[in-house]
Amino acid sequence: MKKFLIVGNWKMNLNVHEASILVKRLDDHIKINRNVEVVLAPNFLVLQPIVREIDKRKFKLAAQNAYFVDEGAYTGEVSFSMLRNLVDYCLIGHSERRIYFNESLEMIRDKVAAAVRNNIKPILCVGETSQEKQDNETKRVLHDQVTTALANLTKEEVNQVVIAYEPVWAISTFGGSKPAKPSDIKLAIDWIRQILSELYGYSVSKDQTVIYGASVEAEFVSDILSLEGVDGLLPGAASLNYKQFSQIIDATTKVKI
Numbered sequence: 001m002k003k004f005l006i007v008g009n010w011k012m013n014l015n016v017h018e019a020s021i022l023v024k025r026l027d028d029h030i031k032i033n034r035n036v037e038v039v040l041a042p043n044f045l046v047l048q049p050i051v052r053e054i055d056k057r058k059f060k061l062a063a064q065n066a067y068f069v070d071e072g073a074y075t076g077e078v079s080f081s082m083l084r085n086l087v088d089y090c091l092i093g094h095s096e097r098r099i100y101f102n103e104s105l106e107m108i109r110d111k112v113a114a115a116v117r118n119n120i121k122p123i124l125c126v127g128e129t130s131q132e133k134q135d136n137e138t139k140r141v142l143h144d145q146v147t148t149a150l151a152n153l154t155k156e157e158v159n160q161v162v163i164a165y166e167p168v169w170a171i172s173t174f175g176g177s178k179p180a181k182p183s184d185i186k187l188a189i190d191w192i193r194q195i196l197s198e199l200y201g202y203s204v205s206k207d208q209t210v211i212y213g214a215s216v217e218a219e220f221v222s223d224i225l226s227l228e229g230v231d232g233l234l235p236g237a238a239s240l241n242y243k244q245f246s247q248i249i250d251a252t253t254k255v256k257i
């Protein structure tokens with residue numbers, strides 16, 4: 001049976017105390033399941049205390065960002081080498097980082113390489129804005145984002161990257177109210193796999209973990225995860241609510257593939 005990856009992106013929410021309460025509630029409501037890997041992505045401050053609180057058989061941790069240089073005069077930054085052994089994953093290139101913090105394609109490429117160098121799996125977020133969608137630019141945008149982000153990896157390293165298709169226009173904080181249509185998700189994810197196949201060959205493309213994020217809620221889980229080539233989900237808002245997040249996990253365990 002297929003193993004799905006579900007990543008809760010908490011964004012800039014929850015202080016240490018609130019995060020600890022959420023983890024306890026999630027622990028009560030989520031069972032260990034061999035077919036679902038559950039990853040929580042809290043803010044930096046929460047990562048260190050939470051690593052001691054989580055049941056590691058149930059939850060893994062992701063950072064939401066990090067800097068590509070290992071140490072030095074970069075006031076305010078946290079490096080991937082500092083996150084080594086603390087997290088398994090790190091979100092890279094989330095649209096909020098690209099849009100609010102002007103992260104360029106090249107910076108994202110360097111972050112992806114730094115994560116892999118430090119034994120942290122990048123969760124590379126890619127996706128078009130509503131303007132780019134209107135202009136029929138989705139394929140070009142995904143092509144540019146995927147090819148540059150992976151450019152400094154070897155073929156063997158590419159499979160350590162999780163690619164998350166997150167259409168910006170469907171993300172709740174950018175005004176999205178429901179996920180992209182399954183047919184649109186399928187088109188985008190097939191395209192991502194085609195790009196990978198052309199660059200690195202069919203077997204890399206087939207083995208790549210590709211997930212979907214944007215306005216994910218439990219009611220949509222089965223339709224999205226039943227699509228061929230979709231390996232998991234990246235809920236944001238719904239991951240802050242223990243009922244909603246555990247319902248998403250529950251719905252995932254019921255998907256038959």
Ligand code: PGA
Binds near residue numbers: 214215
């Ligand atoms: P959302 O966020 O589920 O609240 O739309 C997803 C994301 O931004 O990763």
